Amino acid sequence: MTGLLSTISYLYDTCISTDFHLRPILITYYLLLNPFSCFRDYIPFSCQVYVVKGSDLGVTLRLSRYAMACEFEILLSGEERQHLVDVADLALDDIARLDEQLSRFISTSEVSYLNFEAAKHDVIVEPGLFELLRLAKQAWFETDGAFDVTAGPVVDLWREAERSGNEPGMQAINDALAKVGMEHVLLDEEKNSVRFDIDGVRIDLGAMGKGYAVARAASILKEYDIESALISGGRSTLCAIGDEGWNVGIRHPSKLDERVTSIMLRNQAMSTSGGPAQRDAEAEERFEHIIDPRTGMPAESGAVSVSVITDDAALSDVLSTAFYVRGQEFAEAYCKMHPIIKAIFVAIDCEGQSPVIKWIGGADG
Secondary structure (H helix, E strand, O other), X not given: OHHHHHHHHHHHHOOOOXXXXXXXXXXXXXXXXXXXXXXXXXXXXXXXXEOOOOXXXXXXXXXXXXXXXXXXXXXXXXXXXXXXXXXXXXXXXXXXXXXXXXXXXXXXXXXXXXXXXXXOOOEEXXXXXXXXXXXXXXXXXXXXXXXXXXXHHHHHHHHHHHHHOOOOOHHHHHHHHOOOOHHHEEEEOOXXXXXXXXXXXXXXXXOOHHHHHHHHHHHHHHHOOOOEEEEEEOOOEEEEEOOOOEEXXXXXXXXXXXXXXXXXXXXXXXXXXXXXXXXXXXXXXXXXXXXXXXXXXXXXXXXXXXXXXXXXXHHHHHHHHHHHHHOHHHHHHHHHHOOOOEEEEEEEOOOOOOEEEEEEOOOOO
């Protein structure tokens, strides 16, 4: 019921320019075409999100924008509609700017320039990018190489394999691995400069860029006094603002309209990484899409998905990938050393029917 009321409220508030008498018609038409719209409007790829806010919070709005090859969504609540729209637009503008800066697929981006020049000379980078690379190198070290933003050469091999249907040979994989490793990325904190010590190294921030963008958006919303919001990046990373919390759920690995568990996020972030079963039902995938940067081979995870909850969206994005690659034993050891971090592993039972859920680091989301 709460989801239905939120949908109706959203439709009314986003149809201000529509004649008042036509609004009930538009709502009826929308609900007939989308009988479960009160839920599906708030389903990021790996999570179902249910709005649980009361009417005392005023209006709840949903704004979205395409960036980083995915859709970013912001749901936020408050009393002044225009203020909510303005702040959300500001956050989405920043996400678009980060896309222009961080994508290695945009030839004019700062990362593309870095990839082209850093093997030749030191490259001074913007402080935010330097901090992101510092976090990436720390994560590479702490995960023994299971998370590596230089894995682009081997990832590209498997992308081509997905297109062609032909698995890459070991010689090609070994040649690509020779260019992989954050030990080849030299960071000078005094100068904010980056240098590659061999040719062929390429930075690809796809495994953490969306989480970083979500964290930045959350920072902007807080700066402008937004007290209740949920940000979704790439439909796999969420960040919740507010003490009341936002109820989210990890979806079933095969029954994609169902949840296997729910979590109340309060001023927390959650990211989910998963194999083929966690992708769109319409997406065909020959090979596991998460590559182990240590071996150059598809990750051999016993899980169909791994979700990580912590207080920073960039970190949750990093660790969900690392835990998926390294497995439960590593996650347990890591969470023991970092009590603020929680992980949820979802696997399929031996009969291949029912999901098996393993909480690590606590179950009180």
